[in-house]
Amino acid sequence: MAVEAKTKEQLIQEFRVQTIRDAAARVIARKGLDGATMQAIADAAGIAKGTIYLYFQNRGELLERTADHAFSQLLDEVLGILAAPGPLPERLHRLIAAQISYFDERRDFFRLYLSVRYPEGASEASRRERKTWEQHKVYVERLTVFFEEAVARGEIRPMDAARLALFVSEGVIAILIRRLAEAESVPVAEDVDWLAETILHGIALPEEEP
Amino acid sequence: MAVEAKTKEQLIQEFRVQTIRDAAARVIARKGLDGATMQAIADAAGIAKGTIYLYFQNRGELLERTADHAFSQLLDEVLGILAAPGPLPERLHRLIAAQISYFDERRDFFRLYLSVRYPEGASEASRRERKTWEQHKVYVERLTVFFEEAVARGEIRPMDAARLALFVSEGVIAILIRRLAEAESVPVAEDVDWLAETILHGIALPEEEP
């Protein structure tokens, strides 16, 4: 009895948390971080503002957990690809495809992603949003290791893996910005191919090929 | 007399505008966009808050003109490089060098740059900051033409110039993020070389070279 009741409570709790998170994500996507007021989120969730505070400590926690949840799925997928075996070009391709597809199917989340991605400037940054996007850091770090291993294995030419990791992650964003800017985009596969190809071989003319 | 007086007025006007713009840039750099309140900017400029409104309509205009002014110098330089003759690798190199050097010497401005760079999300974006960074658009458009011409001239292999332009501009940002994240950076030249090299030749092993 006690156990069952507790479980039920937890389910309801979880359901409410999820409802609020989803509403927050929708509002941020539509109006940006600044436009995502507690009232707007409450309205979007169809509840009263006060109710949010039964499930989240404050606005900061809500935003943070919204972002964490929204991207944990993508992060898992990406880390899986990084951990899997296979030739580098194929894994790089899958890596890029996963990210572009994710945001292409959830265009609104990209705005949330951008809002949250950059390190709050050095020095005495405002207290707002301290945690600075833990997941993105994990991703870049893991990507760095990925390239380090590729260099060690002789799959790519020797180069600074950390620089490369950031370069690749920004390259994905470049393409996404372009995709989302235009109303009707080319197929995802085209952008993925282009990006993988460009990162692998650069833009210069091939030196000597048949 | 009238003319001279008018000139003097204009000089004073311009001096005030510049003082305020500079103060705004400093504050944004130190505290971020959100932390750049009118009061904070006034304090930094050593004037009263009300005075700002004698020279700028409102906060939006001040921020916009601050950004415009801060980067017009960089934009001029970059457009000059794009318009100049020379072999593509060299021009690409100079292009990257100009941007990285600029922000390396004015690290604080990079924060301002990031704040302002992205298109305000589609749909019914908040009225805040409408103009969406005209200069950056000009830069990317001009860069697109630059690559189109390079393709036409056979200097690089055929590829989508618009995609490439965005890719290059984001690549610069990737390196800048990395530079500014670490306290003591490697020489600018190293990063520039790396980026130009990577964009030109990619990361794959060379096919067949001596």
Place this chain on the structure above:
DNA sequence: CTATAAACTGACCGCCAGGTCAGCGGGCTG
């Protein structure tokens, strides 16, 4: 059906931002 507890509500609070404007004072004119 009633009593009690839990979940929910939204009017309210304090705070702080952008923006205003009546008045102050330093310098130019006559």
Place this chain on the structure above:
DNA sequence: CAGCCCGCTGACCTGGCGGTCAGTTTATAG
């Protein structure tokens, strides 16, 4: 030197935000 002009000031206003909590509604138990 008097007095006016005008750039400048900063106390003040207004609005909207995050956050609270007394009161209401709803669910559960007996």
